[in-house]
Amino acid sequence: MATIADVERIAWALPEAEEGTSYGNQAWKVRRKTFVWERPLRSRDEDELGEATPEGDVVGVRVPDEFTKMVLCENEGPAVFATAHFDGFNAVLIDLEAIEPDLLEDLITDSWRAMAPARLAEGFGGG
16 A cells, blocks of 8 residues: 555655646646646546545556556556546556555656656666
């Protein structure tokens, strides 16, 4: 089980990470591009997910493309999932109560890499 504090710790360990907000929720950015953010589920998300609705905190992370999104949701579900709201948007949602800590770190780091400028990402050997 992971927490928002774990998300924060992982995000802050990445080069040039900055804390900000996204639609009023806590978010972490690299050069003004959001790579991970708190994403409370909305009632329409809960209706869509039904019994699979996570009970705890959820965060969103950017992914490089739709294929990666599909593979993550298939292979890492139900900890990693998407809703119709994210159709056409390269991002997945993470159920912090269901995610393994190592996978959370990998997903946040990969999200940072997807949003960071190429030179900055190339110079980062962590993760």
